Amino acid sequence: SEGRLIDDQFLDEMRAILFKTDMGYDSIEKIVDEVATKMRGRVVTLEEVVATWKAKLTELMAQENSPIKFAESGPTVIMVCGVNGAGKTTSIAKLAHLLKSQGKTIVLGAGDTFRAAAVEQLTIWSKRLGVNLVTGEQGAHPASVAYRAVEECISTGADVCIVDTAGRLQTQKNLMAELTKIQQSIRKLIPEAPHEVLLVLDATTGQNGISQASNFTEAVDCTGIILAKLDGTAKGGVVVAIKQQVGLPVKYVGVGEQPEDWALFNPVDFVDALFAEIGATSTASA
Amino acid sequence: MFEALQDGLTSAFKTLRGKGKLSEANMRDGLKLVEKSLLEADVSFPVVRQFMADVTEQAVGEKVLKSLDPSQQVVGLIYQELVNMMGPVDNSLHLLGKDQVTVLMMCGLQGSGKTTTCGKLGRMLKESGRKPLMVAADLQRPAAIDQLHVIGEQLGIEVFSDRGQKDPVTVCNEALKQAKKLGADVVILDTAGRLHVDDELMGQLQRIDRQCNPHQAYLVVDGMTGQDAVNSAKAFNEALELDGVILTKMDGDARGGAAISVKHVTGVPIKFIGTGEHLDALEEFHADRMAGRILGQ
Ligand SMILES: Nc1nc2c(ncn2[C@@H]2O[C@H](COP(=O)(O)OP(=O)(O)OP(=O)(O)O)[C@@H](O)[C@H]2O)c(=O)[nH]1
Ligand SMILES: Nc1nc2c(ncn2[C@@H]2O[C@H](COP(=O)(O)OP(=O)(O)OP(=O)(O)O)[C@@H](O)[C@H]2O)c(=O)[nH]1
Ligand SMILES: [K+]
Ligand SMILES: [Mg+2]
Ligand SMILES: [Mg+2]
Numbered sequence: 001s002e003g004r005l006i007d008d009q010f011l012d013e014m015r016a017i018l019f020k021t022d023m024g025y026d027s028i029e030k031i032v033d034e035v036a037t038k039m040r041g042r043v044v045t046l047e048e049v050v051a052t053w054k055a056k057l058t059e060l061m062a063q064e065n066s067p068i069k070f071a072e073s074g075p076t077v078i079m080v081c082g083v084n085g086a087g088k089t090t091s092i093a094k095l096a097h098l099l100k101s102q103g104k105t106i107v108l109g110a111g112d113t114f115r116a117a118a119v120e121q122l123t124i125w126s127k128r129l130g131v132n133l134v135t136g137e138q139g140a141h142p143a144s145v146a147y148r149a150v151e152e153c154i155s156t157g158a159d160v161c162i163v164d165t166a167g168r169l170q171t172q173k174n175l176m177a178e179l180t181k182i183q184q185s186i187r188k189l190i191p192e193a194p195h196e197v198l199l200v201l202d203a204t205t206g207q208n209g210i211s212q213a214s215n216f217t218e219a220v221d222c223t224g225i226i227l228a229k230l231d232g233t234a235k236g237g238v239v240v241a242i243k244q245q246v247g248l249p250v251k252y253v254g255v256g257e258q259p260e261d262w263a264l265f266n267p268v269d270f271v272d273a274l275f276a277e278i279g280a281t282s283t284a285s286a
Numbered sequence: 287m288f289e290a291l292q293d294g295l296t297s298a299f300k301t302l303r304g305k306g307k308l309s310e311a312n313m314r315d316g317l318k319l320v321e322k323s324l325l326e327a328d329v330s331f332p333v334v335r336q337f338m339a340d341v342t343e344q345a346v347g348e349k350v351l352k353s354l355d356p357s358q359q360v361v362g363l364i365y366q367e368l369v370n371m372m373g374p375v376d377n378s379l380h381l382l383g384k385d386q387v388t389v390l391m392m393c394g395l396q397g398s399g400k401t402t403t404c405g406k407l408g409r410m411l412k413e414s415g416r417k418p419l420m421v422a423a424d425l426q427r428p429a430a431i432d433q434l435h436v437i438g439e440q441l442g443i444e445v446f447s448d449r450g451q452k453d454p455v456t457v458c459n460e461a462l463k464q465a466k467k468l469g470a471d472v473v474i475l476d477t478a479g480r481l482h483v484d485d486e487l488m489g490q491l492q493r494i495d496r497q498c499n500p501h502q503a504y505l506v507v508d509g510m511t512g513q514d515a516v517n518s519a520k521a522f523n524e525a526l527e528l529d530g531v532i533l534t535k536m537d538g539d540a541r542g543g544a545a546i547s548v549k550h551v552t553g554v555p556i557k558f559i560g561t562g563e564h565l566d567a568l569e570e571f572h573a574d575r576m577a578g579r580i581l582g583q
Contacts, residue, residue: 015331016331016332016335019325019331019513020331020513021513022328022512022513022514024326025322025325025326083510083535083538084397084399084535084563085396085397085398085399085508085535086397087396087397114563115433115563116401116432116433116434116436116437116440117429117430117432117433117435117436118429120428120429120432120433121427121428121429121432121433123429124428124429125428128428167563169535169537169538169539170538170539171537171538171539172537172538202397202508202510204395204508204511204512204514204515204518205508205510205511205512206328206510206511206512206513206540206543206544207326207327207328207512207541208328208510208538208539208540208541209510209512211539229395229396229397229481231481232395232481232482232483232514232517232518233482233483233514233517233518234512234513234514234517238512257396257426257427
């Protein structure tokens, strides 16, 4: 398209594009300031400017090729946490499906002993996927379920234990302390576990995602994010602010309700989707 | 209320004190703070833009009141305008008489809180002397039927389900047929979560809507939703002609700007807010409280 002068109106149009992504005020104003100071008065195309953001964001959001850090010996324990309804249980099914397809044996721990039919939900998944499941008796403490799941994993020589937890808002002090307890009880069996603590974030989440990431990380040292529900129209841009402010990388994305609706987080695809409206070409050339 | 914003504005408007009139220029820094506050609360960007333009227009030319700090004067205007935008408030479920069956339908994106909210409404109705019947019309999510049954048992409320059935439209029709026989005067349909861009599932929801003709169709929206709230709410409203919105998970620290976004694109009232996982955690929506929260109380 035609080149344009970078002026106030141009910067304002930039804001309109950027804010729709949920990247958040501070991250966005930083980008806009940079364009304003470095490029004001120049004639450019919007696509050119977008390409420079895309290159930077792709670099910021880069991650390792194999995002799960497996234990050097013995079972790997993965704990999954997040706010209510984010997609934890479904993501566990997807992750189990992936790991199983890589030849790993898996034990699931039904650590949500609170929500109505949460155990039944995970039971159905474990049957569909053909993986082992440890559940607690009614009203059992989630820490004891997690403990028994890890124990089962060790005693059966399984490779990976994935522990589900009940949804909780990051402001609920007691429930956040309970999460820490679950982690501690896992450590009684394997001191360096859990090897991964994955925070599930709903892609439709706005700026509250930042407080989710920082509070959960404070309670249980999250190692990464699963960005669920990326199959809708929300782009999950708040993970950019989370990466900048909390340092948590995104590891996987959820793109549907079935076990195979799951992918490794790809920063290029993610960033392309953030600015899909602009129709600029891939960042590869930027 | 909203002290942080108020403090910021007080210093932004320091030089304004005693000056004659508010103008776009002398309010600029202050208005920028207001805009930031709204965006950090997740109010949709185009809505914020429009809102700021409207408020600025209203404020420009007004005399700086000697009796007030100019920041209070501007904040008052903004607060009132936010309250107006979220009104008129209507918390009524518009129930028919007890001799008839009122049908309420819950719909929304996955995980927004529909099933829990069915229970909360059922509990509220039961307490007010009604006979609710909850219908398990989510045949998709694993154990969704069990979830509603557990909630029904906890509350002593009848649940209709048909585990053999594959079509939720049939389940809803059947439930309505049996409602009278079961002594119910309100039927609450718990539909499956779905994406507004999923044509097949949106079509299914429209079939339920057309065949069961719910008296009230409510969109259940996660209170932590960001800029996407306008997209999903618009699509659900276009498909169903919503009668109301219920905003959930407001017990956390989310500022809840989605309330304004959703109200703006649908025009329908926000009926309730969900304030916890327990089945009594449902409150009537208050536009004034919500406005305070959005401005960062
Ligand atoms: N479209 C879509 N739906 C998803 C995705 N992941 C999960 N869901 C749906 O979101 C809803 C909630 O998912 P759950 O896995 O039960 O979420 P949770 O975090 O375990 O919920 P709680 O345990 O109640 O806190 C279900 O209807 C899932 O099918 C996804 O990637 N895309
Ligand atoms: N903290 C809090 N949690 C809530 C609230 N409302 C619902 N939840 C929780 O959010 C999660 C999802 O709630 P559901 O009622 O299963 O949501 P849904 O919309 O029926 O989900 P799907 O049927 O999978 O689309 C559960 O963990 C609920 O306990 C609320 O107001 N506050
Ligand atoms: K999405
Ligand atoms: Mg769960
Ligand atoms: Mg449900």
